[in-house]
Amino acid sequence: MNQSLIFHGNSELLEGPIFDKQYNYLYFVSILDYLVYFYNPQTKELLSVKLDSPVSCIYLLENKKILAASKNGFFEIDFNTLQKKFIFQIDIDDKVRFNDGIKDINGRYIIGTMGYPEVKDNIGKVFSYDKGQYKTIIKNTTISNGLAFSSDNKWLYFIDTPTKKVAKYMYDLTTGNVKFDSYIIELLGAGSPDGMCIDTNGMLWIAEWGGSCVTQWNPNNGKRLQQLDLPCKNVTSCCFDNNLNLYVTTAKSETDNDIYGGGLYYLELNKI
Template sequence: MQENAMTVAVALDMSLGESPVWSVARQTLYWVDINNGHVYAWRPQDGGAPTRIALGEKVGCVAIADSGLVAAATSGILRLAAEGEPERLADNPECKNEWRKEGEKGRGNRFNDGRCDAAGRLWVGTIASDEASPTAALYCLDRGELTRRLTGIGISNGLAFSPDRRWLYHTDSLTRRILRYPFDVDTGALGEGHIWVDLEALGLPGVPDGAAVDSEGCYWSALYDGGRIVRFSPEGELMAEYEVPCPHPTMVAFGGPDLSTLYITTATQHLDAEGEARWPMAGSLLQMKAGVEGLAEPSFGA
């Protein structure tokens, strides 16, 4: 694979691919299709198609657990094992009980972007049901207790941690700004956030969606409706832009044996038939040699 050349890793037709996460121990990439409630698992070295399970509800993100996965679905946070029914770890406090009924759109906020910190806590945000109102929040699941940590959010996204564990990155995609918060990994405490990157000031298109941090402390962000991946230095300076062969990249993750392959999930949800014909790679899992190594993802509860 040529460095910085973007190709299809797995050809799919995902409505809203999201949350790629690489397990070093299993040499497996996991991701979701939010709108269809699908969780994928794929081992690139095996060369076959990914496996897929259907949760029967929208699923915003997944995180690695010592055994299986943890998924933040519409109704709550679930532990997924290889066999048996999912174990419910926490209910979604922003979702009404009628979430399973037909035609119940707009009756609550669902979980969206999330990941684990180095202490094994799961941080996960919600998205407003109308994708506009500041009714969403950022939560932390720690030792069985789900607590609200940030409020007044429209679309919680871009969650990542610096390699030195001193900073938590987060965005409300609607603001087109990425904030950085002082972070204490021992206690999980957040300091006061400040604007770290402003897409408007930089003249960048789209909104900041999912993200990952590399071993050099640089932050990689997928710009939804911007058709590109951007890399920022630890000081928030724009270092590189990589065009994506479709307008809606959603999130990135570092994987592969040396953690230097960048995997990119994409979406078709805002494309009509003409758009899908114009962007045939939309909805697939893409890949690119990043030229830098990523970081191993922590496990939930570790």
């Protein structure tokens, strides 16, 4: 595996990488800097747009256009023009902010919350937004984090980080409702599960906060398949590109020698 540091902008908390497989672009956020980034792997062009509150995740819209979720609302950002415009808001408590999110194949926006500026137990929720209406689908979370759908869209995998587990929910594509099924993965080491993605074989890849790695798991039997180490403690999320290689975001830690935390990494798992 070849590993390279793509970007290091002294960010405290990089998160939410998402790869646009149609146009070959990467998007990610620096949550506490209120920044949304666009990266073109072919040209190495890097663009950013700043919002006015912590920005947590990105949903793809069209060529160089995305929807970014921030504490003060969901904004459409056009990286062709670097313009932004407010689209909608989900009413949340002043003491929380949005965190990880995902879009289902019918276009619903799913997003979780967590305590902000302080993490508080069971203050978070997971919302579903569709056609101007939103509802709570998961309650009493602490740090709502990684979300991934099974390939048949029948299951939603979800991480509430302090549980150190991955939960599995039945997902109703017609209504957008979920029903808890079971906990399928438990992390027993130093790391806690943060963001995650799913590969073409249905295996889950989990970024480990405090674990200095990304790990691959089989959701069918809960077994860990492999571990990819990174040179920083807090690994926040990951996504695949069209070549099945991984982009990985990280955050700074309080470790004295953590000079690489807060960077964006590229893990070349497959030679092109």
